[in-house]
Amino acid sequence: MLFNSLDFAVFLPIVFVLYWFVFKNSLRSQNFLIVIASYFFYGWWDWRFLALIVFSTLVDFIVGKQLDKVEDRHIRKCLLVFSILINIGFLGFFKYYNFFLDNFITAFTFMGMPIKANTLNIILPVGISFYTFQTMSYSIDVYRRKLVATKDLVAFSAFVSFFPQLVAGPIERASNLLPQFFERRKFDYLQAKDGLRQVLWGLFKKIVIADNCAEFANTIFNNSSDYGGSTLVLGAVFFTFQIYGDFSGYSDIAIGTSRLFGFNLMQNFAFPYFSRDIAEFWRRWHISLSTWFRDYLYIPLGGSKGSKGQQIRNIFIIFLVSGFWHGANWTFIVWGALNAIYFIPLLLFGTNRKNLETVAMDKKRPSLREFSSILGTFSLTVFAWIFFRAEDMSHALSYISGIFTTQLFQVPDFSVFPGALTLLLLIAGFLLVEWKGRFGQYAICRMQAIPSKARRWSIYFLIILIIDIFGNTSEEIEFIYFHF
Structure with a gap:
């Protein structure tokens, strides 16, 4: 369902009326309505992919609860790796399977060892790059003890599937959006x-x-x-x-x-x-993704600490991954590398935060x-x-x-x-x-x-x-x- 469609122009007022006039006295009912409305909104494109978002929600909900209970560092790390592998696995299969297969075939053919393999006619689920990053950030924050895992599956499902930002962001952190599903909401005209x-x-x-x-x-x-x-x-x-x-x-x-x-x-x-400058551009463009990569990739890699060589490495990694996140095509990787090249002189001269x-x-x-x-x-x-x-x-x-x-x-x-x-x-x-x-x-x-x-x-x-x-x-x- 598109925001600029007649379907959405009908859908939105119906949900609004139900939300504020029918279920206004029950927070849990409002959250449940958001889940149903969000699944309807998402399923409007292709109902088959609803199972994917439901499964991703359940995995991270269960992993989050276990991370809160378990104290053993090894087990907690295994739980986090499991969550990341599930999310990245889905993303990798639906978005990058054919890309890696095609390049694998090309590489072996170039070395004189041609192989045959069939690509798959895979349909990319709408919004998968957005909601997988949103659920992953939840598991990572619970693992880091920056967030207490929720025991309310309805609220968590609403957080993952919230229809306004489900298919193209902003990629919300659980620390910002999830608590809002537990707060009593009163209609504010302004x-x-x-x-x-x-x-x-x-x-x-x-x-x-x-x-x-x-x-x-x-x-x-x-x-x-x-x-x-x-x-x-x-x-x-x-x-x-x-x-x-x-x-x-x-x-x-x-x-x-x-x-x-x-x-x-x-x-x-x-x-x-x-x-x-290009550093300011990336502080202002797609802020939810830029800050996601900063907090969950760039800083764990060492960020701006260490030698200049390590800092340059980290910049290239974050921009290349950002490019690859956008699509399974070498053009996106080159686009990311080009932005890294733009950024490096600012880093070397210490003007990236000017x-x-x-x-x-x-x-x-x-x-x-x-x-x-x-x-x-x-x-x-x-x-x-x-x-x-x-x-x-x-x-x-x-x-x-x-x-x-x-x-x-x-x-x-x-x-x-x-x-x-x-x-x-x-x-x-x-x-x-x-x-x-x-x-x-x-x-x-x-x-x-x-x-x-x-x-x-x-x-x-x-x-x-x-x-x-x-x-x-x-x-x-x-x-x-x-x-x-």
């Missing part, structure tokens, strides 16, 4: 109104920015050999805003929807395209130096996204080689892409709103501070009007991160 505002902005990002950018990006990437350098750059820029509008738009809708039910999820994007505050604090516009840094970081990011979007390494390299031609300095032929100029103007307006709202949790969160109710509602209606006029509302387009 919180719900803020949630609706964030949902509206998320829909704008998805339907107006991402879906329109996707149309041009797909045309250019799928026919890259037909276009010159400047048009290929335009295609990469359109994809850059497609993936941001799509994924951050999903996060906004997920966080806003959660607030309708009295839950607070972590911020997943903090205006990353205004970053002044830009911790939001850009242009107490100023309306950035300085020339800040603007240059933002533009440089954005350009590096656009280049890296080419690998992320390309079908394979051959496509990525041919796309890049097509950019660096004499046609790079020509103006793209916009007559071939009707509507592209209009979209660029929409992106410019979108960036202006994001810039003005960069200190908030999302771009328009401070609109409540506008004293004039008429002015506030005029802006809301303007956003809805733009969605209606420029958005592709006739077609339900999947969120890009559903594939990861």
